[in-house]
Amino acid sequence: MNAAFFIDAIITVVAVTTPILLAATGELVVEKSGVINLGVEGMMLIGAITAFAVAFDFGPDLGDFAPWFAVVCAAAAGAASSMLFGLLVLTLGSNQVATGLALTIFGIGLSSLIGAGYVGMTVPSFDSVFPDWLVADPLGRVLFGYSPLVYFALIMVLAVGWFLNRTRSGLVLRAVGENDLSAHSIGYPVIRIRYAAIAFGGALAGVGGAYFSMVITPMWAQQMTAGRGWIALALVVFAGWRAGRLLAGAYFFGILMTLELYAKASGFSFLPSQFWAAMPYLMAVVVLALMSARNVNRSDAPACLGRPFLPSS
Amino acid sequence: MRIRFEKRLTPSRFMLVATPVASVLLTMLLGAVIFELIGFDGPNAIYQTFITPIVASYKWQDVATKAAPLIIIALGLSLGNQAKIWNIGAEGQYIIGALCGAGVAMAFPNGQSFWIIPLMIAVGIAGGMAWAAIPAFLKTRFRVSEVLSSLMLVYVALQVLNYLIGGPWKDPNGHNFPQTPPFTPAQQLPHTLPGTPFPPGLAVAVLLTIAFWIIMARSVYGFSVRTVGAAPEAARYAGFDASRTVWSTLMISGGMAGLAGILEASSQLGQINLGFPSGYGFTAIIVSFLGRLHPIGVFLAGVILAVTYVGGQVAQTVVHVPEATAGIFQATMLFFILASDILIRYRIRVVREAPVAAAGARAGATA
Numbered sequence: 001m002n003a004a005f006f007i008d009a010i011i012t013v014v015a016v017t018t019p020i021l022l023a024a025t026g027e028l029v030v031e032k033s034g035v036i037n038l039g040v041e042g043m044m045l046i047g048a049i050t051a052f053a054v055a056f057d058f059g060p061d062l063g064d065f066a067p068w069f070a071v072v073c074a075a076a077a078g079a080a081s082s083m084l085f086g087l088l089v090l091t092l093g094s095n096q097v098a099t100g101l102a103l104t105i106f107g108i109g110l111s112s113l114i115g116a117g118y119v120g121m122t123v124p125s126f127d128s129v130f131p132d133w134l135v136a137d138p139l140g141r142v143l144f145g146y147s148p149l150v151y152f153a154l155i156m157v158l159a160v161g162w163f164l165n166r167t168r169s170g171l172v173l174r175a176v177g178e179n180d181l182s183a184h185s186i187g188y189p190v191i192r193i194r195y196a197a198i199a200f201g202g203a204l205a206g207v208g209g210a211y212f213s214m215v216i217t218p219m220w221a222q223q224m225t226a227g228r229g230w231i232a233l234a235l236v237v238f239a240g241w242r243a244g245r246l247l248a249g250a251y252f253f254g255i256l257m258t259l260e261l262y263a264k265a266s267g268f269s270f271l272p273s274q275f276w277a278a279m280p281y282l283m284a285v286v287v288l289a290l291m292s293a294r295n296v297n298r299s300d301a302p303a304c305l306g307r308p309f310l311p312s313s
Numbered sequence: 314m315r316i317r318f319e320k321r322l323t324p325s326r327f328m329l330v331a332t333p334v335a336s337v338l339l340t341m342l343l344g345a346v347i348f349e350l351i352g353f354d355g356p357n358a359i360y361q362t363f364i365t366p367i368v369a370s371y372k373w374q375d376v377a378t379k380a381a382p383l384i385i386i387a388l389g390l391s392l393g394n395q396a397k398i399w400n401i402g403a404e405g406q407y408i409i410g411a412l413c414g415a416g417v418a419m420a421f422p423n424g425q426s427f428w429i430i431p432l433m434i435a436v437g438i439a440g441g442m443a444w445a446a447i448p449a450f451l452k453t454r455f456r457v458s459e460v461l462s463s464l465m466l467v468y469v470a471l472q473v474l475n476y477l478i479g480g481p482w483k484d485p486n487g488h489n490f491p492q493t494p495p496f497t498p499a500q501q502l503p504h505t506l507p508g509t510p511f512p513p514g515l516a517v518a519v520l521l522t523i524a525f526w527i528i529m530a531r532s533v534y535g536f537s538v539r540t541v542g543a544a545p546e547a548a549r550y551a552g553f554d555a556s557r558t559v560w561s562t563l564m565i566s567g568g569m570a571g572l573a574g575i576l577e578a579s580s581q582l583g584q585i586n587l588g589f590p591s592g593y594g595f596t597a598i599i600v601s602f603l604g605r606l607h608p609i610g611v612f613l614a615g616v617i618l619a620v621t622y623v624g625g626q627v628a629q630t631v632v633h634v635p636e637a638t639a640g641i642f643q644a645t646m647l648f649f650i651l652a653s654d655i656l657i658r659y660r661i662r663v664v665r666e667a668p669v670a671a672a673g674a675r676a677g678a679t680a
Contacts, residue, residue, distance in 0.1 A: 038401075038460065084648070094651040097399050097460055098602055102647040105595065109640030116635050227468050234461050272480060278472035281465040285451070288462055293455040310318065310659075 007138045012261060014146055015216060017254025018153045019044070019208040019225070023232035024239075024246055025157045026204025031236055032164060033197035034177035034304035038100025039085050040205050041229025042107020046081045047074035047206025049111040052213040052220050055123040067126045071149065071210045078206020079199045081107065086198040090191050093308040108223060118220040125218045147215045149207065154247075156204065161243030173197060177302035180309045190309055205229070227281070234284040238291055240300040249287075256280045318659040328656045333603050333610065336649035337363075337617060340642055348634060358632040362624035362642065365631075374510040375623045376616065378581060381514030382407070382573035384615035386597035388518075388525045389569030391606040393562035395529075396542040400563055402448065402463025403570040404594025405470035406441040410571020411578040412474060413440025415493055415585045418500040419482055425499045433500065434575055441571020442564050444470065449563040453556040459563065471590055478585055492586035502580035514576045518612070521569070525608040538562060570594060599647045618643060 023040050030037050037043075051067075051074035059066040085103045088094040128135055129151075130144040164170040176183045176193050184190045212224050231253055239246035260276035341359050349355030366372040386403050393400050400406075414437030421429060447466060451457035479491040486494070502513045529535040537553040538561075545555065573593065578585055600618050604610030625639030 088648065088652050092652050092655045094654050097401075098598070098647070099651050101401065101595075101598060102644050102651060105599070105640060105647065106644035109637050109644055112637035113635050113641060116637060230461070230464055230468075234465065237458070237461065272476050274472040274476035274479075277475075278469045281468040284465045285447070285457075285462050285469075288457045288465075289451050289455045292451075292457045 003138060007142055009258060009262070010142050011145065013251065013254045013258045014150055016257045016261070017250050018147075018150050019211040019216070020228050020232045020235060020253060021153045021157060021247065021250040022149070022208035022211065023205045023229055024235040024250060025153070025160050025243070026201035026208075027232055027236050028239070028241065028243065028246055029160055029164070029173070029197050030201035031305055032177045032241060032302055033173050033194045034180055034302050034307065034309070035089065035194050035198060036096050036100065036306045037082065037085055037103070037198060037201055038097060038233065039082070039103025039107065040100075040201075040232050041225060041227065042104035043078045043081050043202050043205035044209035044212070044225045044229045045107045045111035045223065047078040047209030048213040048224060049115045049118075049209075049220070050074045050077035050206065051210035052118060052121075052123060053114060055214065056118060056121055059123055064127065066124065067214055070123075070214060071207055074206040074210035075203040076206070078209065079203040082198045082202025082205070083195070085202075086195050089308065090194055090198075093310045096306050096308070104229070112222050115220055115222055119222060120219060122219045123214065125214055147211070149211050149215060152207070157243055157247050157250075164243065174302070177304055180304045180307070184309075194309075205232075208232070231280055231284055234288055237301075238284070238287045240291060241302065242300075253280055253283070256283055315664050317662045317664050318655060319662045320659055321657075324657045325660075328653070329605055332653035332656055333605060333614065333650055336603065336646055336653060339649050340646045343645060344638075344642060348632075353632055353634055358628050358634050361628040361631045362639075363620060364624075365627050366620045366623040370510075372623055372627070374505060374512070376619045377511045377515045379619035379622045380615045381512055381518045382577050382593045383597050383600050383618055384518040384612055385514065385521060385573040385576070386566075386570045386594060387600035387604065387611045387615055388521055388608060389566030390597055390601040391604065391608070391611050392525070392529070392538060393566045394542075394601055395606050396538045396558050396562050398542075398559055398562045399460045400445065400448070400463050400566045401460050401598065402445070402465075402467045402594070403566060403597055404590065404592065405463070405467035406444045406567040406570035407574040407577075407594045408467075408470040408474050408590050409444040409574075410437040410441035410568075411574030411585060411589060412477060413437055413443075413571070414575030415482070415496075415578055418496050418579075419493065421500075422494075422497070424497070427499075429499050430502060430579065433579060434572065437575025437578075438568045438571045441567040441569070441574065443567075445563045445567020445570070449560050452563075453559050459559070463563075467594070474585065474590065475587075478587065482585075484584070490586070493584045495584045496579060500579060501583050502576065504580060513580050514573070517572070517576065518615070522608045522612045525611075529608060534561075570597075596643060599643050602647060603650050618646075621646075 023044055027037065027040055051070040054073045055066050055070035058069070062069055081103065085099055088099045089096050126147045128145065129148045134140045134144045164174060172188055173193055176188060176190050180190050209225060213220060217224065235246060235249050235253060238249045256279050260279060263276040264273045341363055345355035345359045348358045366376050386407065390400055390403060414433040417429070417433045417436045444466060445463070448459040448462040451462050452459045475491070478493055482493045484492050484494040505512055506516060537548065538558055540548040540551065541553055541555055541558045549555065578589065582589060596618055600611055600614045603617065604614035621639050621642050625636070628634045628638070629636055
């Protein structure tokens with residue numbers, strides 16, 4: 001246990017945390033608008049394969065610009081797939097739980113279909129955005145040695161926190177989530193605001209997926225997100241629908257997932273490696289119970305979460 | 314001109330039945346078009362996927378083998394869905410049920426008597442129930458959403474399976490593969506019922522479909538479940554306990570998933586291996602919705618989804634479409650069925666003018 005070990009550990013924690021932080025930040029905005037989208041896992045996979053396919057097929061022509069373009073495409077693909085969900089739950093008033101699941105099943109199928117030809121292929125990843133001398137010493141590496149998406153995730157969660165709590169538009173979005181009928185009756189376009197929130201959530205889930213295929217392992221494997229999208233959903237509940245706690249919660253889960261990697265790699269664990277693999281999911285259940293127990297009388301959840309809204313009814 | 318949804322006074326029974334049929338047909342049509350666009354023989358791919366498994370009698374055994382667990386799990390899920398209890402973790406209950414049943418087999422390696430199979434099945438059901446009891450407890454005690462808790466437990470169940478078949482239960486003669494020792498003949502159900510191409514699970518599925526039909530249509534319990542889902546306030550006023558509905562629906566759906574799991578293990582695989590978790594628990598959610606939560610509908614929907622599995626493999630070998638297309642067909646079917654839900658409670662009206670300016674615009678048009 002020396003400094004180098006801790007630095008490696010910190011860097012691993014940041015790496016595994018970033019995709020769930022991205023996806024959960026997007027889902028936070030969606031849920032604040034009163035919609036629960038269980039399609040996060042599917043949208044992440046669609047983002048992951050889009051980024052990978054774009055980087056693989058167009059990478060040689062684009063050079064250093066390729067990973068950036070790939071991530072933008074992943075965001076667009078995530079947003080596009082979320083619009084399918086939006087059309088069903090917003091315009092057609094379908095059940096949000098079932099529609100979100102359909103989106104996840106669809107995303108798994110679509111990414112496997114497109115990804116079948118890419119299994120085992122590799123793509124070039126991001127170069128550091130900071131000059132080399134900054135990353136030279138260990139402390140510099142901990143601060144500046146990451147993929148640009150890591151900083152993007154941190155900026156997004158702070159920006160979302162600011163947007164929701166400090167801006168007028170954020171207030172309107174929260175009003176739509178707390179009481180859609182009132183918001184509708186004073187003239188806010190409930191459906192349009194929810195579409196926008198869902199698209200934002202889809203875009204961030206797409207970027208989160210791209211982080212898997214572009215940064216964590218720039219080599220394609222089917223279903224590489226391995227259930228992390230569901231952790232992102234639990235994280236939003238765990239955070240009590242607050243951006244600051246979302247950031248802290250994401251790192252808590254990131255540490256748990258890192259324990260799994262270290263337990264597998266070093267064999268220091270007296271418990272079987274499967275225990276550590278199950279740990280993030282077990283802890284998700286435990287923290288859901290703790291958070292919900294605290295909230296029995298005073299719910300943090302947006303009041304209209306999951307309720308369909310059809311103004312013509 | 315714009316389209317408007319107008320609420321019906323009573324839900325349309327015609328649409329309740331017509332929309333699932335239309336969803337399947339639209340999925341076939343869309344599938345043919347998309348296959349054609351990406352360079353396959355579209356109509357043939359659809360024929361092989363949806364029709365071959367039905368017309369070719371040598372495929373019936375495959376279809377029935379896939380349909381049985383889907384129907385058994387989906388019957389349980391439909392009950393909960395009627396009460397708006399969303400058990401998304403049937404896959405985990407299916408795995409744990411099979412593991413518990415297999416545990417009985419492991420505990421009596423020399424068990425030859427006839428009671429070993431009933432015991433395995435009973436313990437399998439109990440295991441599925443126990444796994445579903447966790448979300449039920451968390452929901453009734455702490456109001457934890459059963460959607461997330463049941464789903465997280467799927468991933469935990471997968472790790473339990475990996476641990477057991479790779480560790481304590483590993484077959485010593487299995488060439489180091491992660492799998493349990495094969496069940497003895499006394500611990501196995503036959504692949505198919507004697508003289509038929511159908512697995513024993515299908516007989517169970519038929520009996521349970523009838524049982525669920527009677528329970529839902531004729532019993533106070535069935536009525537209470539529907540009322541808790543449709544009008545929670547009215548249900549409370551009528552004295553139907555919401556917590557008891559949560560417990561009972563999760564116990565029943567968990568038990569059904571466990572039953573499906575142990576039947577699959579003892580009649581089809583004859584052991585538990587890495588290939589055991591096959592996603593039936595998730596596909597059963599689609600079956601439940603495509604079947605409109607009605608036992609007969611669930612039975613038919615289970616057969617259709619089983620056809621897409623079997624047909625997907627046929628299309629893969631005959632038309633060389635990729636393996637993953639079956640999953641996309643299943644998701645598309647669910648999308649269509651959910652999108653058409655609105656037609657049951659609303660009718661579509663095409664309105665000529667925007668309603669706000671209606672009076673003025675009409676005056677202008679006639680002038």
